[in-house]
Amino acid sequence: MPMPLTSPTGWCRALIFDFNGVLADDETPHFRCFQQALAEQGFRLTAEEYYGTYLGMDERTCTAALIREREGRDDPLLLARITQRKAELFHASSQAHRPALFPGVIDLVKAAKATCRLAIASGGRREQIAYALSGTPIEQDFAVIVSADECAVGKPDPAIYALTLKLLNGREPRPPLIRAEECLVLEDSQAGILSAKQAGMHVIALATTYPAPLLSEAHAVLPGLEGVTLQQLMSMTVRSSR
Numbered sequence: 001m002p003m004p005l006t007s008p009t010g011w012c013r014a015l016i017f018d019f020n021g022v023l024a025d026d027e028t029p030h031f032r033c034f035q036q037a038l039a040e041q042g043f044r045l046t047a048e049e050y051y052g053t054y055l056g057m058d059e060r061t062c063t064a065a066l067i068r069e070r071e072g073r074d075d076p077l078l079l080a081r082i083t084q085r086k087a088e089l090f091h092a093s094s095q096a097h098r099p100a101l102f103p104g105v106i107d108l109v110k111a112a113k114a115t116c117r118l119a120i121a122s123g124g125r126r127e128q129i130a131y132a133l134s135g136t137p138i139e140q141d142f143a144v145i146v147s148a149d150e151c152a153v154g155k156p157d158p159a160i161y162a163l164t165l166k167l168l169n170g171r172e173p174r175p176p177l178i179r180a181e182e183c184l185v186l187e188d189s190q191a192g193i194l195s196a197k198q199a200g201m202h203v204i205a206l207a208t209t210y211p212a213p214l215l216s217e218a219h220a221v222l223p224g225l226e227g228v229t230l231q232q233l234m235s236m237t238v239r240s241s242r
Contacts, residue, residue, distance in 0.1 A: 104225035
């Protein structure tokens with residue numbers, strides 16, 4: 001259950017975005033590169049399996065599960081090899097076809113920055129995030145970016161959101177500490193939703209990657225961010241808490 005809110009307006013002090021599938025429209029090339037990196041090590045993964053059997057896992061967690069199923073044990077070196085290869089493949093892909101930002105992202109980020117702190121908490125590589133943001137109007141608008149390079153524990157573990165909040169509270173100027181229940185997270189996956197909720201945060205899901213019925217653990221679900229305001233997002237979480 002979402003935490004009770006003390007005020008119907010103005011409660012959000014930190015707006016935290018997942019990156020892939022929330023800010024950047026790049027989930028399809030991510031999955032194709034992931035498939036190829038796995039295939040090069042003898043693993044087969046279909047879209048149906050990834051979005052079905054392994055629903056709720058990010059790429060690292062899914063890879064670790066595949067390795068355990070085949071090898072009967074964890075293999076950190078193989079996990080690192082697949083993860084690195086996938087990053088290389090996606091880097092080449094994004095150089096050829098730069099990921100676009102979703103409609104509505106720029107307007108929401110620019111408006112929200114005036115009233116709350118902004119952050120990114122993503123299981124993607126920092127290099128990939130920086131490249132996708134470079135040259136865009138929102139490149140400098142995030143106070144904190146936490147990627148897989150800073151947090152090795154993947155979603156649905158809450159570690160990445162806990163670290164993001166810690167770093168936000170460490171930034172100058174330092175107003176009263178932001179509490180977890182004053183954070184609003186935008187996610188596109190079951191793993192991300194569970195991660196944010198376990199960190200004690202409110203979460204709204206975007207049905208950009210998975211169909212809305214699979215995102216029902218979120219406090220609200222939207223098709224996307226086009227035309228959406230921070231006030232509307234806050235109101236949705238207020239309604240869900242009643």
